Amino acid sequence: MDSIIVRGGAELRGQIPIAGAKNACLALMPATLLSEEPLTLTNAPRLSDIVTMTQLLESLGCEVSSMQGGKVIALSTHDLASTRADYEIVRKMRASNLVLGPLLARAHEAVVSLPGGCAIGARPMDIHIEALTALGAEIELKDGYLHAMARGGLRGGRVKLRFASVGATENVLMAATLAKGSTVIENAAREPEIIDLARCLRAMGAQIAGEGSSTIEVQGVDRLGAATHRVVTDRIELGTYMLAPAFTGGEVECLGGKLELIGAFVEKLDAAGIEVTETETGLKVKLRGDRPRAVDVTTEPFPGFPTDLQAQMMAMLCTATGTSRLEEKIFENRFMHAPELQRMGAKIEVHGGHAVVTGVDKLKGAPVMATDLRASVSLILAGLAAEGETIVNRVYHLDRGYEHVEDKLSAVGARIERVRA
Ligand SMILES: CC(=O)N[C@H]1[C@@H](OP(=O)(O)OP(=O)(O)OC[C@H]2O[C@@H](n3ccc(=O)[nH]c3=O)[C@H](O)[C@@H]2O)O[C@H](CO)[C@@H](O)[C@@H]1O
Ligand SMILES: C=C(OP(=O)(O)O)C(=O)O
Structure with a gap:
């Protein structure tokens, strides 16, 4: 089975085209x-x-x-x-x-x-x-x-x-x-x-x-x-790549992105200190300051915060200043990324449908296991910020929902590669 290797620390700059949903x-x-x-x-x-x-x-x-x-x-x-x-x-x-x-x-x-x-x-x-x-x-x-x-x-x-x-x-x-x-x-x-x-x-x-x-x-x-x-733009792929510069610094424009697809998510980014600007071609995103700030998140049906972005948001909050609370209200077992993020030094406590995340200064690269689709990509995002090398194993879930993730991220400066089994 393929795996993805991410070497953290590279700033991201450029444009990422967002696919159909x-x-x-x-x-x-x-x-x-x-x-x-x-x-x-x-x-x-x-x-x-x-x-x-x-x-x-x-x-x-x-x-x-x-x-x-x-x-x-x-x-x-x-x-x-x-x-x-x-x-x-x-x-x-x-x-x-x-x-x-x-x-x-x-x-x-x-x-x-x-x-x-x-x-x-x-x-x-x-x-x-x-x-x-x-x-x-x-x-x-x-x-x-x-x-x-x-x-x-x-x-x-x-x-x-x-x-x-x-x-x-x-x-x-x-x-x-x-x-x-x-x-x-x-x-x-x-x-x-x-x-x-x-x-x-x-x-x-x-x-x-x-x-x-x-x-x-x-x-x-x-x-x-x-x-x-x-086919309409993929708001989940969009939200995923919008988070990337919060892990690395720099500025990324997600081509095809529209605020109307992702309003509740953008409100949380704003509260976390991540700036989103609508352009003629998409959404431009950059982090204000050095680190994102803690925010509380509850997943809900649209127009609420999407469950499909909860794992990626949790990964980002692992690097924020302060303590965040996440509540998952759509799926009862959607925190499987938490133990994997903990392997990278994240401080997370899970109690049923709630998780408490206390941000740390630095995540550390580690071998981790992708347990489901959005969990997989949350580990890649965490790897972008981590010191050293993160190896994300079992990436077949990722290929269900993200086309050419390694190409899209390396085109904006990430050090990421796929190792074919
Ligand atoms: C509301 C919501 O966020 N739905 C998400 C859900 O859609 P998907 O269509 O898979 O799921 P639903 O919207 O139907 O399910 C949401 C909730 O309703 C429950 N349920 C559903 C159908 C049913 O017959 N009985 C029942 O009890 C499910 O167990 C779940 O707790 O997963 C997709 C993939 O992650 C997401 O893109 C959707 O945004
Ligand atoms: C969980 C997802 O897909 P599926 O409903 O197909 O499992 C998803 O898109 O995040």
Whole structure:
């Protein structure tokens, strides 16, 4: 398995291009199942999760080709070959469950493996099931698979989510586009990835209003057509690289970055003494003074502070002056980076869903283990600030969510390299 070696202490200066969002693209790709006509996605990120979604869609009869080195993905599902999403693929990636809504809408049936838990916490699907049931689906769990059926097709209805689940909002939004009549989704998730999906579905001919608010209305149509859609900027990759100069000094411009994608995060950066300026091409970031200051952070659904940036923020707060408190409210086991950061000299105490971080003068390089996607990159960031060499092992998680991390960081002056196994 590959590892990444980081030698700390180099100041960062320059521009980092931010890719299209993994978590948007993984919801946009299954939208192809709703139409017999082609869907083309531009600004797609080049990630192993996209390859996994490609394999899943191909197993259902979709033709997928990628162009421009993977930045453009052309999908076409003229005929569905299967309505079964197999455990062998679904277990690799939670987002595989996003084929459930589209399959039900198009074929009126689906058999989809439960994603199961993952390292960061349980990944239940009860909210998805309840929402699709409100559109007339009958769903039963058998042998680890959800067996779903919509006799006579889905019909619109009132869907009230008990929690603003991103995945459940995406599944029911896609399903409702082809349901008979109108659907109202209450307590819908408001993440930028939901807005992006709604825009793509609208380009395909869906009638949707209210995305980005807590109430989304959908008027079902008979069929969806062809469309080309540009994937929204990855706000998590953006936030990750925005933190980099706080570890190293210098100034970095994240190309394609927009404040509206990342407001709550930027407020915390400001409080920590990190200056963010919007430019015509992106967001410029630099640290005021020598060290960041402690801040308290609670993860919440959008527009709150994103859970997917908590690990990177914790790594930064390990180098700050003062004591910070972090509360993780989305996933129950998302502090696995803490013991690894401790190996580098960080002072962190974890009590259930809370962590207390007391900043230290200097982190020290160490061999560390990447336990999940965002934990992996938090260790790389910490390595940029640490004295000596940090070896981040087991980086396959990283390749799920960050394209060419070592190239992007070395282009702005970091001393980082990948060692291929
Ligand atoms: C609200 C939130 O921040 N969602 C994040 C979540 O999306 P993802 O779609 O994976 O997760 P959800 O938004 O559905 O889940 C958030 C919470 O709801 C719970 N839940 C979810 C579905 C369900 O049927 N039953 C249930 O109890 C989950 O256990 C979790 O505690 O992970 C993604 C990858 O890290 C992030 O990009 C999303 O921003
Ligand atoms: C945890 C993440 O992804 P997934 O939901 O696919 O596990 C993530 O994007 O940070």
